[in-house]
Amino acid sequence: MIEVGWIKTNWRRCVESLDALVYPWSCPLCGTGREGGSPFCPRCRGLIRAAADAEPACPRCALPTNAVVMPGRxxxxxxxxRSLGFDTATALGIYADEIRELCLLVKHERNSWLVRHLADLILFVRASKLTETPRDAWVVPVPLHANRRRRRGYNQAEELARGLATGLRLPCVSALRRVSDTPPLAELPRSTREKIMRNAFSARPSRGSGLKGRFVLLVDDILTTGSTCGAAARALKAAGAARVEVVVVGRAVEVQS
Ligand SMILES: [Zn+2]
Ligand SMILES: [Zn+2]
Structure with a gap:
């Protein structure tokens, strides 16, 4: 009997190949020609780099710091x-323009092939920070609730975590599960989000002992108020993780708190 997992894996490969056929010469951001090994045209590549280099970011929350603050402070x-739940946060860039567009593209499974390029971009742009990761660290994606994961068939945070883990030669471990199926949080104020997210995650019992004293890179696509990554980080720490550093593609600047 053919396993469902086999069909899914091969179906995904098939979809990726179709995308590669559709997009061999067009940049996914602007549709113009691309070249070399990058999926982006030179102009968009430049814009992404500029967005990533735009402003010095706070090492704890990844928001831009003002010029008065010393770099690294x-x-x-x-x-x-008070603590956000995690120790540091690193983003490819602020959730706007090209970075926002990339986050929206990779929400769809048909663009999953792009996620590994995003992982490579993060590793390249944030190399000085990420190469300091201890060699026994785990890369852990922020999970979706099982029902939602089944409905969507795909979680971009998992793909991103896998790409980062491969680049860093670290294990990608599904150490967390989402125990409550939370509503979309995007429009909710911070206090409501925090209330909803409290106890939304728990460490998988099978991974619990491995988390003791562990350094974890916690991976998600977007960081907004920090309540999702904060709740996930607290669950990892409750299971014994020593340090949790968040890595995301886009850091959204909050409009309300
Ligand atoms: Zn382009
Ligand atoms: Zn900060």
Missing amino acids: ACERCAHR
Whole structure:
């Protein structure tokens, strides 16, 4: 009997190959020609790099710091607030323009082939930070609830975690599960999000002992108020993780708190 997993894997490969046929010469961001090994045209590649290099970011929350703050120091907000749950946060860039467009593209499974390029971009642009990751660290994706994962058939955070783990030669471990199926949080204020997300994650019992004293790179696509990554980080720490560093593609600048 052919296993469902085999069909899914091969179906995904088939979809990826079709995308490769559709997109061999067009940039997924602007549709113009691309060249070399990059999926992006030279102009979009330049724009992504510029967005990634735009402003010095706070090492704790990945938001832009103002010019007054020394590079590498926490921003004004982090200096005065309680822990976000994780120790540091690193983003490819602010969730706007090209970075936002990339995050929206990879929400769809048919663009899953792009995720590994995003992982490579993050590894390249944030190399100085990510190459400091200890060799016994785990790369852990922020999971979707099982029902949602089944409905969508795909979680871009898992793909991104896999890409980062491959690049860093670290294991990608599904150490968390989402125990409550939370509603979309995008429009909710921070306090409501935090209330909803509290206890939304738990460490998988089979992974619990491995998490003791572990350094974890926690991976998601977008960081907004930090309540999702914060709740996931707290669950990892409750299971014994020593340090949790968040890695995302886009850092959304909050409009409300
Ligand atoms: Zn382009
Ligand atoms: Zn900060």
